[in-house]
Amino acid sequence: MTQSSAPATLAVVIVSYRARQLLAECLDSLFAHPPAMPWEAVVVDNASDDGSADLVRKRYSAVRLLANDANLGFARAANQGASAARADFVCFLNSDARVMPGTLDRLVAILRQQPGVGAVGPRTTGSDGHVIRSCFKFPTLARPLFNVRPLRTVLGPSTLALAYEPWDPTTTRAVDWVSGACLMVRRDALERLGAFDPEFFMYFEDVDFCRRLWVAGRAVWYVGDAVVVHHTRGSTLGVHTPGLFLMEQRSRLRYFRKHYGVPGMVFIRGAMGLAALWHLAALPFQRGPARASQGVRVNLDLLREALAPARGPRP
CATH class of the missing domain: 1.20.58 (Methane Monooxygenase Hydroxylase; Chain G, domain 1)
Known part of the structure; x- marks a missing residue:
């Protein structure tokens, strides 16, 4: 957190729901590996009943807390957090993610160096270091047919796959979309597009936003030398119910x-x-x-x- 009175260059917006311990780890990582620029953190708590809001109030007084009375879903809460900040760059970070040294600086650097890029996302790993896919091709109408085994056999996995192959996770390149687990966006792009579509309560809001960026003439990049550790589905109690x-x-x-x-x-x-x-x-x-x-x-x-x-x- 910047110690000066200068306005923040970067705002980190964290939407949290029933993820108290993971939220603490996320915030600890931000303060352990802060960006080398004025920055601020905004936590939007979606009416968690596990003491998440109290944790932020008591342990992280420098963090701006927006405590909702109901679960508004990810998209609405993320937009709420972005509206509360006025930084040039906004990083949406999942409460079950941790930033590594230099990650935020690297993402900001790409956006500064590449004016045609509207959003960037880092390489994502699990706690054990294994790479988690965090960028994909846009889904097509045929993709759900992949769940029908005979059709998958006939069409072949390459026809319906969303993953880029071959893939070097350390490479920085343009992609269709990057995961909202850590998604950094230019402020002007947010204002032009209207941020996340609130019709998506959870899931696909990142896919939709990146698609709208491309339509608006702004590219989306995956940054292979910036790293975030992600506890997959940790913010939804660890189980895909x-x-x-x-x-x-x-x-x-x-x-x-x-x-x-x-x-x-x-x-x-x-x-x-x-x-x-x-x-x-x-x-x-x-x-x-x-x-x-x-x-x-x-x-x-x-x-x-x-x-x-x-x-x-x-x-």
């Missing part, structure tokens, strides 16, 4: 409706329904009654979702 899975599918539907129109929505619902039916048909061959029972519930919910009318932003 059936509820979170359905939330992800609803956001997927919103994304395709927004960017592909009604025909795209109809196709993607059909593809999702086909995938659900395929998995239901394969369930008798699953091992264990508990796994089969959960599979029935999840895929029936997915099938209902595919047949349901479009929903609003709430999960």
